[in-house]
Amino acid sequence: MAICTTILRQPSPDIEICHMQIMQRTFPPHFHSHYLLGCLLSGDKFMRCGQKELRIKPGQLVAINPGLPHSCNSSCGDDGEWFCMHISPAYMRGLHGLVPALPARISFSKIIYECPDMVGEFLAITDAWGKNQVQSLAKLGNLLRKLVFLESTRRQSGKKERESAAVQSICRFLKNNCLEQITLDDVPECARLGKFRMIRLFSGICGITPYRYLEAVRLDAARSLLKNGCSPLQAAMDTGFYDQSHFNKCFKNTMGLTPGQFRASCLSGHGSHEHL
Numbered sequence: 001m002a003i004c005t006t007i008l009r010q011p012s013p014d015i016e017i018c019h020m021q022i023m024q025r026t027f028p029p030h031f032h033s034h035y036l037l038g039c040l041l042s043g044d045k046f047m048r049c050g051q052k053e054l055r056i057k058p059g060q061l062v063a064i065n066p067g068l069p070h071s072c073n074s075s076c077g078d079d080g081e082w083f084c085m086h087i088s089p090a091y092m093r094g095l096h097g098l099v100p101a102l103p104a105r106i107s108f109s110k111i112i113y114e115c116p117d118m119v120g121e122f123l124a125i126t127d128a129w130g131k132n133q134v135q136s137l138a139k140l141g142n143l144l145r146k147l148v149f150l151e152s153t154r155r156q157s158g159k160k161e162r163e164s165a166a167v168q169s170i171c172r173f174l175k176n177n178c179l180e181q182i183t184l185d186d187v188p189e190c191a192r193l194g195k196f197r198m199i200r201l202f203s204g205i206c207g208i209t210p211y212r213y214l215e216a217v218r219l220d221a222a223r224s225l226l227k228n229g230c231s232p233l234q235a236a237m238d239t240g241f242y243d244q245s246h247f248n249k250c251f252k253n254t255m256g257l258t259p260g261q262f263r264a265s266c267l268s269g270h271g272s273h274e275h276l
Contacts, residue, residue, distance in 0.1 A: 014091035017126050020082040026073035029208040030216050030254050035087040036064040039119045043080020047072040049111060050207040059116045063108040063147055069206045069213060085126055095141045102145050113147060167205045174210060178217045179240045184210060219254055227266045232259035
């Protein structure tokens with residue numbers, strides 16, 4: 001089943017505020033190029049990030065960093081109601097000047113925050129957005145500051161830091177070369193770690209294989225092109241999917257819609273279809 005999304009406000013290309021009616025469906029591993037802040041108003045969902053399995057319930061604030069692979073599904077056959085804000089990394093960096101205590105590069109150390117008060121703040125910010133943008137920005141910056149500093153990130157061991165750095169390097173390579181027909185042997189870390197160790201390390205930290213991550217990078221790029229009116233065939237070619245049928249299958253498995261249906265929905269002005 002598809003997820004019905006209404007884009008309530010899009011005050012700039014960098015900010016999108018959405019309200020979603022979530023139907024029971026499982027979404028395979030994917031990631032977003034933007035930050036995501038959101039909360040469930042009803043229902044519940046299960047999310048898997050790497051080796052972590054999380055249950056999201058009303059009253060919790062969800063914060064997802066760009067590029068974090070995750071999968072999700074609703075439970076017990078119940079539909080849910082989801083409210084969220086998509087924020088571009090560039091916009092997040094701009095908030096640093098408005099709220100000096102905010103780091104220049106924001107990274108959430110947790111995904112789920114048990115803070116009903118912060119959920120109330122978040123909903124108030126999204127509801128008032130556009131009435132006083134300067135004030136809304138300041139309030140958003142202060143909310144982000146609370147989230148970032150709510151729990152200090154524990155320092156990783158030297159081994160974990162090296163492993164994390166290796167995975168980040170692989171992610172950067174896959175993103176930078178997503179339009180090419182690359183193999184695992186082309187990944188620089190493969191020569192140092194060995195192919196099978198690299199796959200185990202990457203899958204253990206990200207929860208998906210490097211191939212699935214590359215596929216998710218291409219799908220994320222394809223979604224942006226389709227939103228801007230690009231044809232499904234051109235979007236497939238421009239994002240490294242040289243097999244049209246493979247592109248259609250991957251896209252529908254992830255989004256619940258064909259590329260053509262997704263494009264039509266975005267261009268109709270009646271909302272788009274996104275997922276958590």
